[in-house]
Amino acid sequence: MGKDASKGGGKGKGKQAASGSDENASKGKGKAGKAADGLGTCTYVKARHILCEKQGKINEAYKKLQDGWLSNGDKVPPAEFAKVAQEYSECPSGKKGGDLGWFPRGKMAGPFQEVAFNTPVGVTSAPFKSTHGYHIILSEGRKN
Numbered sequence: 001m002g003k004d005a006s007k008g009g010g011k012g013k014g015k016q017a018a019s020g021s022d023e024n025a026s027k028g029k030g031k032a033g034k035a036a037d038g039l040g041t042c043t044y045v046k047a048r049h050i051l052c053e054k055q056g057k058i059n060e061a062y063k064k065l066q067d068g069w070l071s072n073g074d075k076v077p078p079a080e081f082a083k084v085a086q087e088y089s090e091c092p093s094g095k096k097g098g099d100l101g102w103f104p105r106g107k108m109a110g111p112f113q114e115v116a117f118n119t120p121v122g123v124t125s126a127p128f129k130s131t132h133g134y135h136i137i138l139s140e141g142r143k144n
Contacts, residue, residue: 043105044144045105045116045139049091049098049100050098051090051093051132054133058135058136060088061127061136064088065124076124081098085097109130110130111129112132119139122139123139
């Protein structure tokens with residue numbers, strides 16, 4: 001199936017909406033279907049995050065990031081994200097600016113892994129819910 005799509009050049013009508021992920025899928029076709037599940041092709045991600053139990057608190061943190069950078073289309077500098085994480089995050093990593101370091105695919109649960117592996121480097125995710133609470137992720141790196 002993946003070979004047919006690459007021979008066709010990816011110009012089918014159904015491919016237009018997801019052209020960015022099609023490029024990633026073609027690069028990682030040897031990853032046993034990992035690209036097909038939308039999680040990209042890298043094996044490790046380096047990220048910071050903010051975790052809050054209550055949606056209202058994570059929304060406050062996100063508003064602070066929006067007001068400072070995101071609403072202008074700017075990227076949040078890691079040092080500034082770290083300050084917001086120290087102020088708002090309820091995760092023990094909050095004391096380290098939300099730094100989770102490098103972690104492999106499969107280590108983080110469900111939605112967290114999906115967002116972490118789909119957020120481009122330097123980009124801050126929108127708030128999302130997991131079994132642990134509400135998160136915001138800043139992607140800092142990718143490697144295989």
